Every structure is written in structure tokens, then in C-alpha cells.
Amino acid sequence: MYISDETIDRFVKEDVPYIDLTTLVLEIGERKGKIKFFSREDAVLCGIEEAVKIFNKLNINVIKTRTSGSIIKKNEIFLEGEGTAENLHTAWKISQNILDYSSGIATKTKTLVDKVHNINPNISVITTRKNIPGTKELSIKAVIAGGGFPHRLGLSETILIFKQHLNFLGGINGLIEILRKTKSKVCEKKVIVEVEDLEDALLLCKNGVDGLQFDKIPYDILKKNVDILRTVNPSIIILAAGGINENNIEYYAQTGIDSIVTTSVYYAKPIDISCKIEPF
Structure with missing residues (x-):
């Protein structure tokens, strides 16, 4: 299913209207790091393509990913990327919220x-x-x-x-x-x-x-x-x-x-x- 860049941009702008103030005042924004997403329970994964789009927009290099509809196991890492601390922290909650919500619906749908x-x-x-x-x-x-x-x-x-x-x-x-x-x-x-x-x-x-x-x-x-x-x-x-x-x-x-x-x-x-x- 196609979800437009305009929608993805709106998600990002909603959460970060100007700056990431915390990362800025800590002066860690340019440091390099790695981000990993995993589930604390078995689930049907959904929203992963949107998270990857967010990564791409923020110049986060995608190391590992799955596809929506995949069955993921508890503690399985399904999305991984590398980038600056500023961009990783910007992507974090937006991506997590999409994955939480979408995977919840997908998992319940599969149960039914x-x-x-x-x-x-x-x-x-x-x-x-x-x-x-x-x-x-x-x-x-x-x-x-x-x-x-x-x-x-x-x-x-x-x-x-x-x-x-x-x-x-x-x-x-x-x-x-x-x-x-x-x-x-x-x-x-x-x-x-x-x-x-x-x-x-x-x-x-x-x-x-x-x-x-x-x-x-x-x-x-x-x-x-x-x-x-x-x-x-x-x-x-x-x-x-x-x-x-x-x-x-x-x-x-x-x-x-x-x-x-x-x-x-x-x-x-x-x-x-x-x-x-x-x-x-």
C-alpha cells in the first residue's frame, strides 16, 4: 500500500516542529550511532516501510529490515540503522508509534x-x-x-x-x-x-x-x-x-x-x- 512522502513528512514535522532540544543541549547530535527495533512479544509486523522512509529522509543507513505482514518473534530485531544521534533520536518515537499501532491492528486482524x-x-x-x-x-x-x-x-x-x-x-x-x-x-x-x-x-x-x-x-x-x-x-x-x-x-x-x-x-x-x- 502506498503512503505518500507528504504523509510521512507530516508525521515527522508533528513530532519535531523545529529542533530536538534535548539532543541539542547535550551536544551529542553529530555523534554516530546505531538504532535497533525489536518486539517484546510475537506479532504480525506492520508499518515497517513507513519507518524505513523516515530513516531515508533522515539519512539513516538501513542495515536490516523486514516487510509488513512478516511474523516476528519476541526479542527479534527487525529494523536496524546507522546515523547521527540527532537523526536517530528524531526517527525513534515516530517510527515506534507507527510500528506499535500498525502491528497491533495487523496482529489482531490475523487472530480473527x-x-x-x-x-x-x-x-x-x-x-x-x-x-x-x-x-x-x-x-x-x-x-x-x-x-x-x-x-x-x-x-x-x-x-x-x-x-x-x-x-x-x-x-x-x-x-x-x-x-x-x-x-x-x-x-x-x-x-x-x-x-x-x-x-x-x-x-x-x-x-x-x-x-x-x-x-x-x-x-x-x-x-x-x-x-x-x-x-x-x-x-x-x-x-x-x-x-x-x-x-x-x-x-x-x-x-x-x-x-x-x-x-x-x-x-x-x-x-x-x-x-x-x-x-x-
Whole structure:
């Protein structure tokens, strides 16, 4: 995933708006040293390419690196570089924060994906657009590194009809009246509708909708709904969303749905990434 130099520059400028005052007053800025990053726990690594970009911008010579999506072991050194003390200290916390946050999301995503794929490898784990503002690029990259996919990258790319849309159409019946026309406008895309009960789902299923997203439906009820809907239209796409996390995702994976939608990975515990900076 491409993250622009402009974004990287913003990260650096945010943390070092003018100077590194501590390094300056200690008069150690021009001394040569080495920086090493390692994890205090097993993890799925993510954010490494962004850390390397920071190194390059600060004239830190990269000695060792891995790639996002790599499995790293506790105490394994995965990034190492050489440069001046001033530049090493500038790169330190910015890189560490990116690695902490991104690797946390990637690791949690992989945990969910593994749980689901142990039950059904054909179910995808996809993430909502409810990411923390300002973190979208890093969080989406981390989801992909962990084996998941983004559900919607934004309003411009998919058609997902919510109750809030239906309120302007007169409900499900109003949507059905214009469904054929709606689909003709976006013939290369799927039209998905979020539903909360079987009655609406059946009505839409019988009238040509491409997919249904069940929101906040208990997994036992969802399974019964899926079985009924598959008898009406075996090829309809069925997704489940709302409150799905590592504690219940395996139950949802047993319902026969095509995809599980989750927000939980965006609030993953950061991985405990550590750093050593030493002089030559």
C-alpha cells in the first residue's frame, strides 16, 4: 500500500516542529550511532516501510529490515540503522508509534482471520470505515497485512443502503420500486442493503438485491435466517456486522455467511515495540 512522502513528512514535522532540544543541549547530535527495533512479544509486523522512509529522509543507513505482514518473534530485531544521534533520536518515537499501532491492528486482524479460516476458509474478514480519524492509511494497510480486507474505503466506491437511506424512499417497498433502475446506473457494482429482520431480507432477496448485511443479529438467529434465504436465492451475498469480535467471531463463522464485518481491530492493543540507540 502506498503512503505518500507528504504523509510521512507530516508525521515527522508533528513530532519535531523545529529542533530536538534535548539532543541539542547535550551536544551529542553529530555523534554516530546505531538504532535497533525489536518486539517484546510475537506479532504480525506492520508499518515497517513507513519507518524505513523516515530513516531515508533522515539519512539513516538501513542495515536490516523486514516487510509488513512478516511474523516476528519476541526479542527479534527487525529494523536496524546507522546515523547521527540527532537523526536517530528524531526517527525513534515516530517510527515506534507507527510500528506499535500498525502491528497491533495487523496482529489482531490475523487472530480473527485465523479463527474464521479454521472453520471456513472461504469467509472473508472485512473492516468498517469506523477507523480513528487521521489513521486511515495506516489502519487499512495493517488490516491487509493481517490477512483482512477493507469493507468500504469510502462512500465513493460501494453501494450500501442503510435505514437512513430508506427513510427518504418510504422504506423497503420504496427501494424495491426503484431497485431495477438503481442497479442499471451501477451495473458493474453490487447493491447491498443492511437489514435487521428476516421479513425485509426475504422481500429484498426475492426482488433482485445483490446482497444483504445483517446488523447486530445474534449468531443463532442469523444461521436460521441464512438457511432460509439460501433456499430462495443460493447466490445472494450475506454479510454480518455489529459487535463481532474475537470472543464471538467463530460462532458467526458457522452461520453460512460470506463475510464478517468488524470494527474491533481498529482498537487493538498496540504491540510492545522497543528500541535501542547506542553509539559506535
